[in-house]
Amino acid sequence: MTQFRSRRRGGVYVVLPPYAAGLIANLARQLIELLSDGEVVQPSGGDPLEAMLDFDAPRDTPDDPALLRLLPPAHRGDDEAAAEFRRFTERGLREGKIRDARVVVSKLEDDGDTVPDDLEFELDPQEARSWMRCLTDLRLTLAARLGVAADDESVWEGLPEDDERLPVYEIYGWLGYLLESLIDAVRR
Amino acid sequence: MACVTASPEAATVERPDVDEVVQPELPWITLVWDDPVNLMSYVTFVFTDYFHYARSKAQKLMMQVHTEGKAVVSSGTREAMERDVQAMHAYGLWATLEKSDA
Numbered sequence: 001m002t003q004f005r006s007r008r009r010g011g012v013y014v015v016l017p018p019y020a021a022g023l024i025a026n027l028a029r030q031l032i033e034l035l036s037d038g039e040v041v042q043p044s045g046g047d048p049l050e051a052m053l054d055f056d057a058p059r060d061t062p063d064d065p066a067l068l069r070l071l072p073p074a075h076r077g078d079d080e081a082a083a084e085f086r087r088f089t090e091r092g093l094r095e096g097k098i099r100d101a102r103v104v105v106s107k108l109e110d111d112g113d114t115v116p117d118d119l120e121f122e123l124d125p126q127e128a129r130s131w132m133r134c135l136t137d138l139r140l141t142l143a144a145r146l147g148v149a150a151d152d153e154s155v156w157e158g159l160p161e162d163d164e165r166l167p168v169y170e171i172y173g174w175l176g177y178l179l180e181s182l183i184d185a186v187r188r
Numbered sequence: 189m190a191c192v193t194a195s196p197e198a199a200t201v202e203r204p205d206v207d208e209v210v211q212p213e214l215p216w217i218t219l220v221w222d223d224p225v226n227l228m229s230y231v232t233f234v235f236t237d238y239f240h241y242a243r244s245k246a247q248k249l250m251m252q253v254h255t256e257g258k259a260v261v262s263s264g265t266r267e268a269m270e271r272d273v274q275a276m277h278a279y280g281l282w283a284t285l286e287k288s289d290a
Binding site (some may be wrong): 152176183 | 225226228230237274278280282283
């Protein structure tokens with residue numbers, strides 16, 4: 001059974017059934033791919049410092065609705081300011097989210113055995129926050145893919161059982177439950 | 189916010205040079221916008237965790253976002269607001285910065 005339990009000094013003890021661990025790891029890896037978006041995060045050739053300082057690299061607003069929500073504009077009604085902000089900050093934002101997702105994946109891959117037992121591990125306060133942010137990013141991504149809108153629960157509840165979006169919507173809801181439990185454990 | 193005032197105790201009364209009068213810079217503000225995904229508990233947590241607001245203040249701001257569609261969560265220099273917006277985006281909230289009209 002999935003559990004998030006408070007530990008001293010703001011840590012969290014986590015228990016995850018194998019299906020849950022596998023699913024979260026899978027989603028987090030996909031998120032890393034999405035955020036890497038064909039970008040060379042580690043430059044293979046040329047001067048890495050120069051690549052980092054490439055502020056002139058065009059930073060268009062993402063077309064992908066999930067990416068757009070993960071990397072939203074910082075200015076309303078001022079496209080130039082928004083583009084400028086994006087040029088300077090988008091890379092750092094992507095990298096931060098990838099770091100958080102890597103924290104999640106590394107905890108779930110720690111167990112070298114393939115024994116189908118519950119996975120148990122502890123998160124320190126910083127790791128717990130990486131988990132919260134990654135779970136949030138996963139929810140934002142799934143919601144963008146599904147087209148979730150405000151107060152639309154009745155729409156989803158009214159869908160026929162075989163609607164192919166329902167399993168994804170259920171995962172989206174389940175991630176929300178996980179996040180809620182994690183927040184409770186950190187706050188205590 | 190600093191403003192320039194003449195001290196009544198000044199020994200010499202000088203005629204101020206209009207060109208030297210400093211316009212106090214309008215403060216900038218960070219707005220957090222409502223979205224259909226983020227949990228109320230998470231938004232409250234982010235406000236306590238990043239801004240170190242007391243829980244009551246964090247909850248009040250969260251409810252404002254929830255019911256009014258947006259809330260001003262911080263104010264200050266442009267640079268400080270840019271940092272706050274980046275932090276909000278890292279947490280998955282949607283925030284924007286703008287000049288305060290006040």
